[in-house]
Amino acid sequence: MPLPGDKTRREVLDEVLRVNHAGELGAQQIYRGQLAILGKSETGPILQEMLEQEQGH
Secondary structure, three states: OOOOOOOOHHHHHHHHHHHHHHHHHHHHHHHHHHHHHHOOOOOHHHHHHHHHHHHOO
16 A cells, blocks of 8 residues: 555656666767768777667667
């Protein structure tokens, strides 16, 4: 039985999804920053692929 102040399952799920979404957006920004610096290096295609994978989530 939940206690006063306990979160519902839905509230917990909403928090988890928010954190996950923030992490995905953060990862995309990191890859974009790395591409800005390393995009023309031999690492560039790998970073581009990783960014595309993150965007697909």
